[in-house]
Amino acid sequence: MTALETLRKYWQHDAFREIQDEIITSVLDGKDTFALLPTGGGKSICFQVPGMMKDGICVVVSPLIALMKDQVNNLQKRDIKAIALTGGLSQDDISDLLDNCRFGNYKFLYVSPERLQSEWIVDRIKALPVNLIAIDEAHCVSQWGHDFRPAYLKISELKPHFPKIPFLALTASATDRVQTDVITQLKLDSPNVFRKSFVRENLGYMTYSTEDKLYRASQILKKYPQPSIVYVRNRKSCVEVSEQLKTLGFTATFYHGGLHPKDKEKNMNTWMNDSAQVMVATNAFGMGIDKPDVKTVIHIQLPENLENYYQEAGRAGRNGEKAFAVLLTAPSDTAMAESQFLSVLPDKEFLTKVYVKLCNYFQIAYGEGIESEFAFNLNHFCAQYQFPVIKVFNALLFLDRQGVLTLSQEFSEKITAQFIIESKEVIRYMSLNPQDEDILLAILRGYPGIYDVPASLNISVIAKKSGRHESEVYALLLKLKERQVIDYQARNNDATLVFNEVREDERTINRVSKYLEAQNRSKHEQLEAVIAYVSDNSRCKSVQLMAYFGEKTDDCGICSYCISKQKKASEDISVSEKIKMLLSSEDLNSRELENLTREPSNDVIFALQEMLESGYITIRPNNKYTLSKK
Template sequence: MAEALAILQKYWKHDQFRSPQEEIINSILEGKDTFGLMPTGGGKSICFQIPALMKDGICLVISPLVALMKDQVQRLQSMNIKAIALTGGIQSDEMITLLDNCEFGNYKFLYLSPERLQSDWILERIKNLPINLIAIDEAHCVSQWGHDFRPAYLKISKLKTHFPKVPFLALTASATQRVLEDVILQLGLENPVVFKKSFARKNIAYMVFEVEDKLYRMEQILKKNPQPSIIYVRNRKSCSDTASQLQALGFKATFYHGGLSVKEKEKNMSLWMNEEAQIMVSTNAFGMGIDKSNVKTVIHIHLPESLESYYQEAGRAGRNDEKAFAIILTSPSDKMQAQSQFIDVLPDKKILTQIYIKLCNYFRIAYGEGIDEQFSFNLNHFCQKYGFPTLKTYNAIQFLDRQGILTLSQEYSEKITMQFIIESKEVIRYMSLNPNEEPVILSLLRNYPGIYESQTAVNTSLIAKKSNCEEALVHSILDKLKERDLIDYHKKNNDASIIFNEVREDERTINRVSKYLENQNKQKVAHFESVVHYINEKKICKSKLILDYFGEKTETDCGICSYCISRKKKSDDELLVPKKIMQLLKIQELNSREIQKLTKNSEDDVIFALQTLLENNKIIIQANNKYTLKS
């Protein structure tokens, strides 16, 4: 392993591997199919990147996460390692060029989504590549029992027939034993060597606190722990609202969600990564591939939809092995809200069919047509037009995306269309007078031959790449050309785009995938119930609950979670708190903050005492969040 260690030191600046990275690399180098179950922060990418660098040829990496693919490609390129990602939005001609580069340009890594394998011509091109390893990231997506099943993953097993001697490496951070066995079966792995790292994160204190005022409790936590923090919320509005509330309290906070432009995402990410902002408030769009080791606190102020996703998000804390906190703040109404967010919005077969048909009508796609057509899409406008509920519609379209029927791109985009409104000889004359703008204009003319005849959609990032300049310069030149009445130029912001991957067949299309919908809905209910159990269970160590969910048994309590800490509270003074509270409630109804003020005990002691009294049916909490004696 001397060569592998030398590569680790050269490119990643680490002196030793984490367990079980070295064992996985050895297994791959021996040509064996391998399964790596490594919790978040375990360094999964190194497990395929190092053996790929040690072997001749190119490593094929299959991942469903566009942001993660882009991030890993950028990191590899920054280390002068040649890597390419075939992400959405790339035109066919550009994709052909990229695949040519893979075949003849000595590239080491090709990243693509599983949906790309559904294109026969792409599969044919991949067959001709000198593949040395096939790595399947987020491998739990191949199992219908997993929390993020994507049928396109089932196509990966076809690669076995084309590359029978190439080792497969399946990687995931969260899979139960049932999912693990199903992944091995569905991918066709041959006698795979399985490496399972413990799900225990001994430095993370898992906390669940029932609170009335979440903002007040966040303020206490973040003042006590001023290191980098992440606060996860359920929607975009909560992102900006929570960040604003924290800023008003004097915290340096920023936010991140899928509706931000690329520039805004990069700016806000930079503020947090460089610690100019302590707090990142985010939806679950943030986190994959983010390598920040000193995150001290991860707080969820809304219930997560599954323990798998919670474990991954919580696991972004404490990667430097120092003590860290994963906290869920919950209130009595949270379960009902989460039920309406996760369960009540699941589409059934009837509404899925209606939405699919209306979507085709919306874009004027005739029956038997529509394959490979792409459209700008505004979800709110679509829902208003047909009277569909927004969340249920979004879930239906996302389901169609995961079935490969269509592709929903949620990346904020700025669609640009333009047309030259002067004759070609005048354009040539303009270029001779403005030679600094000539590379951009020539790239426009070469890539869009119809740009004189009609409004033409223009990819400014492609033009910037072809003309070897910054994208901002392309925009600046287009603005200048418009000001001088040389072009007709329009910019339109879209919150999404949709590509239809199949011809329209209405009920026939939906009937083919309805069994997956029914199973998915059952799974989502089960996942939600596991979260509710985790929140409500007050007599078992929180770390134990998580380990048990993933099939890992332990007899030892962690000693640092909210349950374990509550067990330690045995001092005489703390035992008196329930009595003090009972005396106060004989006089009047009070909320927890009023009780804390009157008893002069710590908030933790008061909350613990209130929970004890509630469990023993001594008191009740009313709709106005005030406590009173049980009659």
């Protein structure tokens, strides 16, 4: 069966997208291959088709647990046997799955790079009939990439054991520097390199400075009523902007990482089925999203880096029709972005403190803790140690990417409470315990139905309204439960934390601190590139963006710069035409031309200079202009 026949049989497509077939041919020829396919380029087909055509099993290394699950589910729906070694699996579970891979005729094994940190898993993989090793999100191999994960460096250790098996490195965003580093770090053997152009000819990149971003966004959404995405900075903005757009008459929904899976699916389907025009989302939205008719993608805050911006903007216009990626800016954005992205970066000292406190929090002794798994509430942990939440989250995310621990990222509040005594008894309790009154009043005012049904409490809001610390709110809820004043359910399973190494405190942090310094340095450089992009209004936006990715291109003709240039040229022509008409009757000086054309002085002077240089007019000794040919 040929590659095209395989594509038709399992994926029901009649043709490959640009360069997919060339990549597949390279892999089938047994060649190491590096493929740069921008967002929407169809990376998975490049390893799934040859994986199905060759005897044995394709090992796919991917950092995204949700994406692994999604791809495994999609393969299983096509009656293709696939397995993913995701988090939360015991050693026995993993061993059984790997046995299935060896003896059960499975075609795909998805594994995170952190799993390759375990020698016994690597040994088991070496015993499999591997036909291809595909490395997705390969830019993570490079410390110069925007998402460096040292665990990826372990992949190269598989190379000597599979000398005749092709390695396929895939990424949607890599500069020339990152590409070279990926090839070196993975030890690819004279790889065939395929790069699909980053140029999206149908996508107009727009940057507009405005004080009222919501109003400008609403103007754009009214002009283009097709499906749209509005990217915002955080979960709170998701809900707020979505509600604001609804009050302006738009149909809108929202999506962020803290939503319950059922709500994610419901909101996603609402937008995918065109029941809502606008999806307001954080950067948690987008993975695996393929809605071809998105007309506009609007960012109302600066993105963290141009790699992410390109991928998010690229979700517009996948049907090939003209579409727009709009970035709205305001004078305060640079300071806000630096506060959001740079001030919350953990340094070595902070990282060490968080790691030690985390071990103490779960009572892990020095030299112990490997493979330990815990339910984890980020807000509760931060409240107990009075840590800033976002900075701690970044520290945990960094430790996750280094393989020190594995963190699932569902951080929605799951705390419910209901008063089980009468209201007059609650008032009596407050009079006897005045130190608790401010917190209780904040709860009663914020949740008036809390006597009748359990209410989902937002601890941070209660703390803010009562002027108390979150840890004090938690402590009071526990006390009220013990005294049978309330029925209190604290489901501390917002997230799951798995410790992948024994606790060694500073020794652990010292080992990864050089990567932390490189990451922080890289994030500073990336934000500087974003600021330069929005600040430079003297060049085509597409030219600027492509230059960042090492690609040269001509002016696009449809970005904010190109349109403003065309508009100016159009206006210049109209001024010139007016001048020609006036000078065809009589000679006039510049002041007279300004009065008669009713055009701005600068525009008239510019047009006169152009006409003089072209020889269409001349200036007489009396300072009046005349047509050269009448």
